[in-house]
Amino acid sequence: MINGERLISRPLRWAMVGGGRTGQVGYKHRTGALRDGGYQLVAGAFDLDAEMGRDFGVNIGVAAERCYQDYKALIAGETAREDGVDVVSIATPNFTHYEITKACLQAGLHVICEKPLFFTVAECDEVARLAEQKGLIVGVTYGYTGHPLVHQMAAMVKKGMLGDIRIVDLQYTHGFNAGDDVGAGEAVKWRTNPRTAGPTFVLGDIGTHLYYLSQIVLPHMKVERLLCDRKAFIPTRAPLEDHATVLMHYDNGARGRLWVSSVNAGNMGSQRYRFVGSKASLEWSDSHPDQLIYEVQGEPGRILHHGMPYLEQESLAIDRMGALHTEGLGDSWSNIYLWIAQAIDAANRGDRAFLKTHHYPGIAAGTEGVRWLENCVRSADAGAAWIDFA
Numbered sequence: 001m002i003n004g005e006r007l008i009s010r011p012l013r014w015a016m017v018g019g020g021r022t023g024q025v026g027y028k029h030r031t032g033a034l035r036d037g038g039y040q041l042v043a044g045a046f047d048l049d050a051e052m053g054r055d056f057g058v059n060i061g062v063a064a065e066r067c068y069q070d071y072k073a074l075i076a077g078e079t080a081r082e083d084g085v086d087v088v089s090i091a092t093p094n095f096t097h098y099e100i101t102k103a104c105l106q107a108g109l110h111v112i113c114e115k116p117l118f119f120t121v122a123e124c125d126e127v128a129r130l131a132e133q134k135g136l137i138v139g140v141t142y143g144y145t146g147h148p149l150v151h152q153m154a155a156m157v158k159k160g161m162l163g164d165i166r167i168v169d170l171q172y173t174h175g176f177n178a179g180d181d182v183g184a185g186e187a188v189k190w191r192t193n194p195r196t197a198g199p200t201f202v203l204g205d206i207g208t209h210l211y212y213l214s215q216i217v218l219p220h221m222k223v224e225r226l227l228c229d230r231k232a233f234i235p236t237r238a239p240l241e242d243h244a245t246v247l248m249h250y251d252n253g254a255r256g257r258l259w260v261s262s263v264n265a266g267n268m269g270s271q272r273y274r275f276v277g278s279k280a281s282l283e284w285s286d287s288h289p290d291q292l293i294y295e296v297q298g299e300p301g302r303i304l305h306h307g308m309p310y311l312e313q314e315s316l317a318i319d320r321m322g323a324l325h326t327e328g329l330g331d332s333w334s335n336i337y338l339w340i341a342q343a344i345d346a347a348n349r350g351d352r353a354f355l356k357t358h359h360y361p362g363i364a365a366g367t368e369g370v371r372w373l374e375n376c377v378r379s380a381d382a383g384a385a386w387i388d389f390a
């Protein structure tokens with residue numbers, strides 16, 4: 001169980017780019033990072049509007065002189081200080097991730113970047129090489145993948161409790177973009193423009209969460225072929241999609257079905273995962289994140305609760321609240337930030353042995369998401385054709 005005791009040598013001095021008053025995801029980062037004392041938020045370029053960014057930074061306790069006008073000034077200012085930051089989180093629109101990540105790494109700073117990591121696998125590979133050369137960590141924040149019941153599912157699959165995996169059924173949908181974009185805010189505008197969002201809208205925005213979480217549960221299974229059908233129900237969003245279906249063939253013969261949509265009017269179900277094996281199935285949804293449905297063929301269904309002693313050690317070790325007390329998204333973010341802090345701490349100590357076995361969502365996790373997106377777009381652009389996964 002995680003109880004907040006420090007698990008790294010010293011707290012990391014931390015900065016954020018984006019994620020300020022007008023950003024949707026910034027507070028999730030702070031919820032994750034500031035929980036266990038592993039990070040101290042000492043600097044930031046929190047907003048495109050530098051004045052608002054400074055005002056916001058001061059309001060959350062950052063010294064005014066360390067609230068910078070942009071990321072370039074942040075890197076220059078912080079690398080000139082003896083007590084400059086160790087790590088920078090990037091919580092800005094997709095098109096800025098590559099340039100800011102590269103600049104931070106070149107300046108010797110670790111990075112925690114939002115998904116989808118970059119636009120292309122080639123960019124991911126280039127940045128992975130740069131991080132490797134510099135001995136720096138790049139973490140990626142896939143929100144729910146630190147949840148104890150996600151790791152319970154992985155442990156049960158690994159133990160063979162489901163038998164051979166046959167069906168993977170993934171859904172992340174909502175209806176927030178069911179109407180048109182007239183008068184839409186900035187967060188919708190940049191998400192629906194290929195120049196700022198990249199080659200996808202909902203596939204990258206929410207589909208990458210499904211794909212990465214399923215990889216945590218099924219690390220032994222690789223997608224061999226896929227078919228992606230995407231559509232913009234609101235025509236001004238084309239060529240990007242507000243709805244997509246992806247069929248996947250895995251290398252063990254399993255079949256996958258993934259549905260992402262932001263036009264599922266009225267739906268608040270968000271994420272749902274079902275893994276079906278030859279003996280039993282698991283189903284988990286963020287509507288009830290502290291419950292895992294375990295159904296063995298021929299037996300009454302069971303609901304497993306987080307934090308209970310009947311769970312696997314892999315799940316109990318990362319539980320924070322204990323049974324009976326709901327554990328959710330904020331707790332999951334705390335685990336993700338903790339794992340990345342441990343990776344940074346090990347990198348700073350040159351402890352390569354630790355890094356070899358330590359689980360955290362790193363650049364490979366970000367790259368796999370981008371690779372999956374590239375394949376989805378290739379299939380969709382070929383008229384929803386089956387393609388070999390490249």
Ligand code: NAI
Nearest residue numbers: 018022023024025046047048091092094114115141143187
């Ligand atoms: P948003 O549009 O709500 O906020 C973006 C913020 O970044 C704004 O405050 C803007 O002023 C600031 N900004 C833009 N460019 C900047 C720059 N060059 N320097 C400093 N600040 C800058 O966007 P949102 O929803 O917060 O998304 C940001 C990123 O987080 C995206 O990549 C998105 O895909 C990802 N995201 C991830 C989630 C997760 O669960 N991991 C959830 C929501 C978003």
